[in-house]
Amino acid sequence: MRGVRVCVLALIAAAMSTGAFAQPFPSKPVRIVVAFPPGGGTDIVARLIAPRLGDAWGQQVIVDNRGGASGTIGTEFAARAAPDGHTLFLGTLGNLAVNPHLYPKMTVDPLRDFTPITQVVAVHFVLVAHPSLAARDVGELIALARSRPGQINYSSSGPGGAPHLAGELFKSMAKVDLVHVPYKGSAPSFQDLLGGQVSLTFDSLVQALLIYGTGG
Numbered sequence: 001m002r003g004v005r006v007c008v009l010a011l012i013a014a015a016m017s018t019g020a021f022a023q024p025f026p027s028k029p030v031r032i033v034v035a036f037p038p039g040g041g042t043d044i045v046a047r048l049i050a051p052r053l054g055d056a057w058g059q060q061v062i063v064d065n066r067g068g069a070s071g072t073i074g075t076e077f078a079a080r081a082a083p084d085g086h087t088l089f090l091g092t093l094g095n096l097a098v099n100p101h102l103y104p105k106m107t108v109d110p111l112r113d114f115t116p117i118t119q120v121v122a123v124h125f126v127l128v129a130h131p132s133l134a135a136r137d138v139g140e141l142i143a144l145a146r147s148r149p150g151q152i153n154y155s156s157s158g159p160g161g162a163p164h165l166a167g168e169l170f171k172s173m174a175k176v177d178l179v180h181v182p183y184k185g186s187a188p189s190f191q192d193l194l195g196g197q198v199s200l201t202f203d204s205l206v207q208a209l210l211i212y213g214t215g216g
Helices: 041-057 069-079 093-102 138-147 162-174 186-195 205-213
Strands: 004-014 030-034 061-065 087-091 114-129 152-156 178-182 200-204
Touching: 030 041, 030 069, 041 061, 041 087, 041 114, 041 186, 041 205, 069 087, 069 093, 087 093, 087 114, 093 162, 114 138, 114 162, 114 205, 152 162, 152 186, 162 178, 162 200, 186 200, 186 205, 200 205
Parallel strands: 030 061, 030 087, 152 178, 152 200
Antiparallel strands: 004 087, 004 114, 114 200
8 A cells, every 4th residue: 555644743842931941952851752652653753853952952862752542641741841841742643633632631732732843754654464464455455354344453553543543544435344453552553463463554654664674
């Protein structure tokens, strides 16, 4: 399946007070909060950015993984950080646009609680499947899924995330019934895909190349 640009990651700072930069910045180590476990696409991007920011600022930049609840835990943690610019949040489509609609008790309003800095990367998504799946292309997958409604599962990084939405979009467009199996991040999602516990997933090209390019 061709990669489709469906997810945009943006680097977001915790809400800053007007006097946040009254003194030289940064005056202490900076952390980038990632709302997913290590090894996922967002984590990979953060770990590529961190050392370059550290070199530019002459200060340590740490990646702080706060996974759980489809990114809600990490989002709320970043929003509660001291508003001094020393906590950055690497947000995703799920964190910033989808979760506020899925979780009515979410305490964060992304528009109110974060100050945007810049878009970091646009991510293309791909469909990848376990070799045991009896389909070698998308056409065969659709035919197989239609012959076995509700019997083929796909994994995602969690409810409401871009992988989940990509899977649901595929189901709608192809008119097939696939079973969604959510995980706490892309890394465990891919682990079970490689182990054959799930049949396929829709995730970032970065993540897929990392996993399959290194043989898992």
